[in-house]
Amino acid sequence: xxxxxxxxxxxxxxxxxxxxxxxxxxxxxxxxxxxxxxxxxxxxxxxxxxxxxxxxxxxxxxxxxxxxxxxxxxxxxxxxxxxxxxxxxxxxxxxxxxxxxxxxxxxxxxxxxxxxxxxxxxxxxxxxxxxxxxxxxxxxxxxxxxxxxxxxxxxxxxxxxxxxxxxxxxxxxxxxxxxxxxxxx
Amino acid sequence: xxxxxxxxxxxxxxxxxxxxxxxxxxxxxxxxxxxxxxxxxxxxxxxxxxxxxxxxxxxxxxxxxxxxxxxxxxxxxxxxxxxxxxxxxxxxxxxxxxxxxxxxxxxxxxxxxxxxxxxxxxxxxxxxxxxxxxxxxxxxxxxxxxxxxxxxxxxxxxxxxxxxxxxxxxxxxxxxxxxxxxxxx
DNA sequence: TCGGGCATGTAAATAGTTACATGATTCA
DNA sequence: TGAATCATGTAACTATTTACATGCCCGA
Numbered sequence: 199x200x201x202x203x204x205x206x207x208x209x210x211x212x213x214x215x216x217x218x219x220x221x222x223x224x225x226x227x228x229x230x231x232x233x234x235x236x237x238x239x240x241x242x243x244x245x246x247x248x249x250x251x252x253x254x255x256x257x258x259x260x261x262x263x264x265x266x267x268x269x270x271x272x273x274x275x276x277x278x279x280x281x282x283x284x285x286x287x288x289x290x291x292x293x294x295x296x297x298x299x300x301x302x303x304x305x306x307x308x309x310x311x312x313x314x315x316x317x318x319x320x321x322x323x324x325x326x327x328x329x330x331x332x333x334x335x336x337x338x339x340x341x342x343x344x345x346x347x348x349x350x351x352x353x354x355x356x357x358x359x360x361x362x363x364x365x366x367x368x369x370x371x372x373x374x375x376x377x378x379x380x381x382x383x
Numbered sequence: 384x385x386x387x388x389x390x391x392x393x394x395x396x397x398x399x400x401x402x403x404x405x406x407x408x409x410x411x412x413x414x415x416x417x418x419x420x421x422x423x424x425x426x427x428x429x430x431x432x433x434x435x436x437x438x439x440x441x442x443x444x445x446x447x448x449x450x451x452x453x454x455x456x457x458x459x460x461x462x463x464x465x466x467x468x469x470x471x472x473x474x475x476x477x478x479x480x481x482x483x484x485x486x487x488x489x490x491x492x493x494x495x496x497x498x499x500x501x502x503x504x505x506x507x508x509x510x511x512x513x514x515x516x517x518x519x520x521x522x523x524x525x526x527x528x529x530x531x532x533x534x535x536x537x538x539x540x541x542x543x544x545x546x547x548x549x550x551x552x553x554x555x556x557x558x559x560x561x562x563x564x565x566x567x568x
Numbered sequence: 569t570c571g572g573g574c575a576t577g578t579a580a581a582t583a584g585t586t587a588c589a590t591g592a593t594t595c596a
Numbered sequence: 597t598g599a600a601t602c603a604t605g606t607a608a609c610t611a612t613t614t615a616c617a618t619g620c621c622c623g624a
Binding site: 200203206207210211213224227229230231232274277278279280282284286287288289290291292293294296297299300301302303304306308309312313315319346347349350351352353354356357360361363366367368371372374378379 | 467468472482493495504537542552
Binding site: 384386416418419421422425445446447 | 582583584585586591592593594
C-alpha cells in the first residue's frame, strides 16, 4: 500500500495539514496517486499513532486552526524501507478500454462522445503539465542548477507529459476506428 | 465499479467458468483490468443471484466439473446502461512515480535496479502484445475482413502497445536522470 | 444572508487483497 | 510420490468510496 508512502513523500517535500494534503492530491502528487480527504485524515491519524509523523497545532488568522504534520524519524525509516523493497507490477484499471471492447455488443458510435470527452480532459491535463513544467523547471524563474529533488520531480512530470501525449494519440486512433465502424457513412 | 462490466464483456466475448475468467484476467482483459479468482467467484455469485448471468454445469473428462457462465438479458441491459453512462476521470496508482519522488530523501542510485526491473517487465509485455497483434490481427492467420469486435479489440491492443512503448522511453529517461544524480562518476 | 473556501472529522457500504482450504487428475 | 493444473470456494483483513456532519470566516 503506497498511500502511506505517498503522504510521507508529500510531507517531506513540504509539511502541511490534512486539508492541504487533500488539495495536493487533487494536483501534483495526485496525478499519480489519488486519495480523498477522508482517507488522508484516517491515514494521518494512524501514522501519528505509530509515531511516523509529528503534529503541531498551528493557530491561524481568519481561518480555522490546523494541524501541521511533518515526518518523524520512524516515518523516514518506513519510507526508506519501502523504497528499497521491489514493487510488484502495478495493477491497472482502465474503464475506457473495457467500454471499448464492450461496445462490440452495443452501438460503437454511442461511444464517440465519451471518447471525445476523455480526449478533452487529457488535452487539458497536458496543457496544465506543460505550463507547470515551464513554471517550475524550464522557464526563467526556475532554479538553476536544479537539485536532486527538482530533477526527480521533473522526470516524474515528464512521465505525465509523455502519458498524456500517448493517450491523445491513442484516443485519435480510437475515434478513427469508431468512425470507420459507423454503418451510416 | 467496472469489474462487473469487465466480466460481462469477457463472458460476451466467450462464455466460461470462474477459473477460465481468472486466467483471462491474467492476460488479455487483465492487461487493463485486474482481478483475482476470489473476487471473480464472488461477483459471479452475485450476478447470478441478480439474474445477470446464467449458469450451466458442464461435466468434463479427466477434469473437475465446471460451471459455465453466460450473459443473460438482464446482464446485457446492465452493460448497455453502463456503456451509455459517462465515466469519471480514471484514478491512477503509480507506485513507481511515488518512489522516484521519494528517492530525493534517500539514495537515488538505489532505485536504478528497480527501474531496470520494471523496464524488463514492460519490454516483455510489449513483446507479448506485438506477438498477439501479429497472431490475431495482422498476420496471415488473421480473419480478413475483421468484424467490429475484432477492430475494437485491436484498437485496445494498440493502446496497450503505445502505453508500453511510452513507458520504455520514459524509463530510459528516468535511468538517465538517476545516473546523472550519482555522486560517484 | 448566502455561497464558497478552510478545516476536520464519523459512518456505512463496497471493493480488493491475502491467507487458508479442499479435492481430483495428469505427468515426471 | 510429489508437483502442477484444473476447479471452486470461505474468512479475515485492508483500502476505497460515498454520504453525512460541523463550524468558522470572508466577500458579494
